[in-house]
Amino acid sequence: MSRGGAADRLxxxxxAALLRQPPGTALELAxxxxxxxxxxxxxxxxxxxPMRATLEGAPLTWNxxxxxxxxxxxEIxxxxxxVYGYLTPGGGFDLPEELGARSAHLNAGLGRLLEAGDRxxxxxxxxxxxxxxxxPVDRFGGGLLRVLPSLQTGMFPEEMRARFVEERFARDSRGNRMGIRVTPEGEGYGLTEGQSIVSEVITPGDIQIxxxxxxxxxxxxCQTTGGYPRIGTVIPADLPRVAQAAPGVELRFRFVSRAEALEAEAGYRRALGAIAVRPLVRDPADMPDLLSHSLISGVTAGEEHS
Incomplete structure (x- = not known):
């Protein structure tokens, strides 16, 4: 089975950073x-x-x-x-682990979608x-995706590979946690020979044709094996941008070297562990009951603080 987990790991x-706790479980809101x-x-x-959120009718700040x-x-x-918002509770959820994780993996039949009334x-x-x-890192409006060559990149004609990095693609309405379809501006990228290959291992980020x-x-x-040729593989650091591309959003591709991809991966991992947070400055107009809020760190009214 494939890895599963959050579509946007960032x-x-x-x-987790906003709650000052290790990354764990959250509700993924598709x-x-x-x-x-x-x-x-x-x-x-x-x-x-970002989604509109209210608490008892009063607006809540996202991020x-x-x-x-x-x-x-x-209410959210x-x-x-x-595409994907996340509701993370302090401490996470007290759920049993399956295969070392508490996440659902719908394609593998582990867990299920939440329904009204679930606890x-x-x-x-x-x-x-x-x-x-x-x-937040800007990743919600499409943009440039860095791509490594795959085992089949050389099967695509040079002219087609050049067009692939020059063309603009639109995120199609077809897509889910397995992957998204992108529509080219012009003709497609099908091969006259070698369109079907012996089924082999595939990985998140692969761009199948x-x-x-x-x-x-x-x-x-995504599935774990496939028989379509792959023109390249989006590097892991750019997969949050893929997952968060809504239908109609523009995406572009650029081939990079292995060294550049490794450098980007190292930076991405450092960023995951060093997310900067700061106190939220609230507008008093959005705080009808000031005494219910923590106006100075460590000072609260009653038993609640915000």
């Missing part, structure tokens, strides 16, 4: 959120594709951590840009700090 790390209520007061962080009081209703609407147990949260925010010539960029729930 958003998962951002949620295009739309929902209504949530906790039986006990808990901390939450909202990251990934920030907050307190969710016991019984209060959190549709994505304003991007998820919260794990113990040792942290207390909230009211933090961050500046099926019979219609429109590339598919594979993501973390």
């Amino acid at each position: 958003a998962l790390a951002e949620g 295009g739309y959120g929902g209504r949530f209520r906790a039986d006990v007061a808990c901390r939450i962080a909202l990251t990934g594709a 920030a951590s907050h307190v969710l009081p016991a019984g209060a209703v959190l 609407g549709g994505a304003l840009s991007g 998820l147990p919260l794990a113990a949260d040792k942290g207390r700090e909230t009211g933090l925010t961050l500046d 099926p019979g219609d010539g429109a590339p598919y960029v594979l993501l973390y729930e």
